[in-house]
Amino acid sequence: MEILLNNICFEYRNKYRRVEAVKSVSCRFEAGKMYAIMGASGSGKTTLLSIIAGLRLPSSGEITVDGIPMSTADRCKLRREKISVIYQDFNLFPLLTVIENTAYPLLIRKINKTEAENTAKEKLASVGITDDMLVQLPRMLSGGEQQRVAIARSLASGSKIILADEPTGSLDSENGKNIVDILKRLAHKEDCCVIIVTHDPSVAEEADVVMKMRDGNLK
Amino acid sequence: MLFPYLLRRMRRRKKMCIIVGLASLMAGILVYGFHLGVVSMTDQIENVLDNSEVTCAVTNLTGTQVDGLMLPDWASNLFRETTAESVHIPTTSFLDYVDNIKMKFSMEADCLNCNVNVFGVTSIFADRSISLQEQSIEWFSGFDDSVFESDANACIISDDLYSLFQQSGNSKLELTVKARDNNNLTSTIPLDVAGILHGKSASVYCPWETASKVCLDLNKNLSVDCISATIIDNRKIEEFKEKCANIYFAEVDPRGVPQPWEASPIYESYPFALEIYDKTMNETIATLKSGMLIFNICQIVIVILTLCMGFIVATLSIRHRQRELALQNVLGCSKLNIFSEIFTEYVAVSFTCLAIGVAALALISKVSPPWFYIAAVSAAGCLGTVAGALPLILNKDILLMTKTE
Numbered sequence: 001m002e003i004l005l006n007n008i009c010f011e012y013r014n015k016y017r018r019v020e021a022v023k024s025v026s027c028r029f030e031a032g033k034m035y036a037i038m039g040a041s042g043s044g045k046t047t048l049l050s051i052i053a054g055l056r057l058p059s060s061g062e063i064t065v066d067g068i069p070m071s072t073a074d075r076c077k078l079r080r081e082k083i084s085v086i087y088q089d090f091n092l093f094p095l096l097t098v099i100e101n102t103a104y105p106l107l108i109r110k111i112n113k114t115e116a117e118n119t120a121k122e123k124l125a126s127v128g129i130t131d132d133m134l135v136q137l138p139r140m141l142s143g144g145e146q147q148r149v150a151i152a153r154s155l156a157s158g159s160k161i162i163l164a165d166e167p168t169g170s171l172d173s174e175n176g177k178n179i180v181d182i183l184k185r186l187a188h189k190e191d192c193c194v195i196i197v198t199h200d201p202s203v204a205e206e207a208d209v210v211m212k213m214r215d216g217n218l219k
Numbered sequence: 220m221l222f223p224y225l226l227r228r229m230r231r232r233k234k235m236c237i238i239v240g241l242a243s244l245m246a247g248i249l250v251y252g253f254h255l256g257v258v259s260m261t262d263q264i265e266n267v268l269d270n271s272e273v274t275c276a277v278t279n280l281t282g283t284q285v286d287g288l289m290l291p292d293w294a295s296n297l298f299r300e301t302t303a304e305s306v307h308i309p310t311t312s313f314l315d316y317v318d319n320i321k322m323k324f325s326m327e328a329d330c331l332n333c334n335v336n337v338f339g340v341t342s343i344f345a346d347r348s349i350s351l352q353e354q355s356i357e358w359f360s361g362f363d364d365s366v367f368e369s370d371a372n373a374c375i376i377s378d379d380l381y382s383l384f385q386q387s388g389n390s391k392l393e394l395t396v397k398a399r400d401n402n403n404l405t406s407t408i409p410l411d412v413a414g415i416l417h418g419k420s421a422s423v424y425c426p427w428e429t430a431s432k433v434c435l436d437l438n439k440n441l442s443v444d445c446i447s448a449t450i451i452d453n454r455k456i457e458e459f460k461e462k463c464a465n466i467y468f469a470e471v472d473p474r475g476v477p478q479p480w481e482a483s484p485i486y487e488s489y490p491f492a493l494e495i496y497d498k499t500m501n502e503t504i505a506t507l508k509s510g511m512l513i514f515n516i517c518q519i520v521i522v523i524l525t526l527c528m529g530f531i532v533a534t535l536s537i538r539h540r541q542r543e544l545a546l547q548n549v550l551g552c553s554k555l556n557i558f559s560e561i562f563t564e565y566v567a568v569s570f571t572c573l574a575i576g577v578a579a580l581a582l583i584s585k586v587s588p589p590w591f592y593i594a595a596v597s598a599a600g601c602l603g604t605v606a607g608a609l610p611l612i613l614n615k616d617i618l619l620m621t622k623t624e
């Protein structure tokens with residue numbers, strides 16, 4: 001499992017201006033490690049993450065996942081099976097219960113409902129979501145719990161690449177540490193490739209590799 | 220599961236669903252309602268066509284129906300069983316289109332030492348100067364108006380003549396008819412008196428057949444005063460004009476200018492017109508038809524409004540659930556899948572409500588539904604949704620997670 005970025009550039013273009021959000025980024029991400037990308041706001045972190053997730057295609061350069069070029073791959077299928085993204089908030093469908101949210105990625109892969117919910121239950125337990133929370137709606141949960149449900153959903157879908165865009169951004173330090181610990185465990189025990197975008201140095205400390213992003217350049 | 224937990228997630232868009240549902244229900248009811256209007260107007264038109272009495276009459280060119288038009292006898296022949304001797308055999312018989320024909324011609328005669336007017340009529344009402352408010356008829360037993368359709372030697376006489384007739388003590392009325400150009404040429408017919416006409420003087424009404432025989436014997440021709448008839452089937456007025464009326468008669472010319480009329484096979488110098496008095500009926504039908512047109516326009520407007528509704532709802536609903544769509548996109552739903560979910564949602568809500576509205580009116584009215592417009596409303600809604608949703612979904616950024624609001 002590896003992700004290779006080769007001279008990735010990305011340019012936002014609209015009527016008023018052109019922004020080179022990512023400038024010639026080349027790097028490699030591999031399984032079993034947790035990466036932290038740090039940088040000031042506006043430095044292009046989210047853009048880079050969207051490119052890795054296959055949500056945007058680079059203006060130039062090539063990105064491959066396990067040797068398959070992103071530009072030709074079925075990017076939806078990739079996100080269904082291999083890549084998960086966790087955002088700062090709005091990770092869950094507001095009107096679906098915790099267990100339904102977790103089972104969702106399996107259901108869109110046409111996996112049968114009981115099987116999907118069993119997997120979901122198991123993964124929720126592994127991130128410390130108790131049984132009584134399973135049928136609650138996201139808004140009844142704390143921010144940390146919601147992020148854990150989102151992580152459980154990534155696990156349920158079987159993704160080996162977990163991208164997190166400021167996952168601790170709206171959490172207090174204790175809950176934030178809890179989330180980072182879970183992600184770290186996934187990288188080390190489950191052999192996932194975890195990439196965290198953050199500007200919290202205490203989060204970066206936990207990572208195996210720390211990268212700095214500045215004005216679209218990655219160091 | 221194609222769209223996992225669709226119903227559950229739809230609850231987030233309750234208002235949108237209610238709006239779509241109510242709008243579709245209204246669209247169904249309105250389209251049906253206007254259809255009911257159209258149906259009832261169609262019925263009324265049929266009714267008017269079935270029940271209006273449209274008459275026609277041979278007139279002069281201005282359309283004025285006057286006595287003493289001196290219509291040639293070919294004109295009267297058109298309205299009678301065509302005889303073999305007639306040179307003017309109509310291609311299509313007038314009798315296929317008209318009945319209740321009334322004709323009148325007049326001659327002068329002597330009777331009981333008086334000068335009298337003799338009228339050959341097919342009905343006493345062929346004389347339009349007779350109205351039962353001013354005149355009254357006293358039929359003798361065994362006689363009625365049908366006597367004028369026969370060739371009986373009978374007559375109705377005005378009351379002044381009747382008193383003379385009673386004084387004479389004769390059993391028959393002796394009528395001495397004079398030829399038009401030659402006062403020495405006369406012919407005498409004895410007639411039974413069938414009734415008295417009160418309110419007129421010096422008039423004798425005889426059956427057409429009886430009188431015309433005498434007239435033709437004396438004058439070799441006959442000039443008709445007036446011809447009128449009733450149209451049998453109001454739906455065939457145009458056909459009647461085309462196949463009969465326009466062949467033998469000119470159109471009424473409002474200026475009344477007599478024109479040489481080469482088109483007439485029989486009468487070259489002075490055309491007569493056959494006026495059909497269908498103006499009132501046509502106006503009634505035109506009013507009903509314009510009402511129908513308005514209803515049809517309303518139906519089209521509803522179809523267009525449904526199109527707009529689909530468009531607006533799709534646009535708003537996508538903006539409203541933008542983050543949810545972004546989440547679906549991140550989780551790996553394809554654009555096609557996301558679009559079909561929105562489309563399915565719209566179709567499910569709107570078709571259900573449309574069906575409810577239509578079914579309700581079908582039950583109440585028992586008139587079969589306007590399938591065309593129902594299909595059009597359904598299609599318009601779908602089209603609007605596609606037009607509203609597709610460009611947005613194909614737009615690059617709409618499916619990407621935006622920053623916290």
Ligand SMILES: Nc1ncnc2c1ncn2[C@@H]1O[C@H](COP(=O)(O)OP(=O)(O)O)[C@@H](O)[C@H]1O
Pocket residue numbers: 012013014019021039040041042043044045046047048616
């Ligand atoms: N949709 C967009 N259209 C135009 N410019 C954008 C868009 N999204 C981000 N940008 C610009 O691209 C640059 C990088 O943004 P982003 O990747 O969101 O940075 P970060 O996540 O590090 O804060 C910024 O200058 C931002 O203004």
Ligand SMILES: [Mg+2]
Pocket residue numbers: 045046
């Ligand atoms: Mg960002």
